Amino acid sequence: MKEVNIIKALTFIEPGPVVLVTTFNEQKQNVMTISWTMPTDWEGGIALTTGPWNYSFQALMKTKECVIAIPPADILEKVIQIGDISGEKTDKFSLFNLTPLPAKTVQAPLIQECMACLECKMTDYIEKYGIFIFKTTRVLINESCLDKKMIHAIGDGTFIIDGEKKDCRSLMADKLPPDL
Numbered sequence: 001m002k003e004v005n006i007i008k009a010l011t012f013i014e015p016g017p018v019v020l021v022t023t024f025n026e027q028k029q030n031v032m033t034i035s036w037t038m039p040t041d042w043e044g045g046i047a048l049t050t051g052p053w054n055y056s057f058q059a060l061m062k063t064k065e066c067v068i069a070i071p072p073a074d075i076l077e078k079v080i081q082i083g084d085i086s087g088e089k090t091d092k093f094s095l096f097n098l099t100p101l102p103a104k105t106v107q108a109p110l111i112q113e114c115m116a117c118l119e120c121k122m123t124d125y126i127e128k129y130g131i132f133i134f135k136t137t138r139v140l141i142n143e144s145c146l147d148k149k150m151i152h153a154i155g156d157g158t159f160i161i162d163g164e165k166k167d168c169r170s171l172m173a174d175k176l177p178p179d180l
């Protein structure tokens with residue numbers, strides 16, 4: 001995977017894709033599916049919502065770090081199954097044939113099969129709403145699957161796969177930071 005500027009993190013979260021969130025706690029890696037995310041700033045700030053009914057929750061609370069990975073649409077079924085089983089007694093990486101790769105700034109693993117991986121450190125937790133706030137510390141892209149499509153959850157068990165992309169950068173030029 002190739003490291004790119006932190007500012008690129010926004011371009012993977014702003015479209016609102018379903019993501020995979022990896023953690024590493026007590027010598028154990030885990031992965032869960034999350035669709036409730038949003039960017040919080042231009043510099044890799046990301047919010048996501050989860051709670052103590054998930055096994056990943058205690059890892060997030062304890063280690064205060066994770067990797068947010070963007071899965072391509074061709075592994076949609078796996079992404080759903082990862083979000084339908086607890087990692088407490090199962091190694092989901094091996095069950096779903098995902099390849100963990102070492103990250104640099106966090107202990108949680110990258111996922112080779114994903115389009116991009118964002119190494120993230122937790123900066124805040126809003127208990128009332130189950131909202132975690134992260135700061136992206138490193139962005140990796142998988143150049144071999146960047147042309148693949150992201151997955152978007154409707155919320156009722158149906159999904160939309162990315163459609164046509166239009167370039168309107170000239171209309172937004174005064175709103176876009178350099179390098180984005």
Ligand SMILES: Cc1cc2nc3c(=O)[nH]c(=O)nc-3n(C[C@H](O)[C@H](O)[C@H](O)COP(=O)(O)O)c2cc1C
Nearest residue numbers: 032033034035036050054055056080083085086087
């Ligand atoms: C499409 C999809 C989206 C999901 N989005 C979220 C989410 O935004 N927040 C959340 O807490 N759980 C979400 N889940 C459920 C978790 O992924 C699920 O409870 C998972 O089994 C947790 O794994 P763990 O117990 O190993 O942490 C989603 C599941 C699916 C299939």
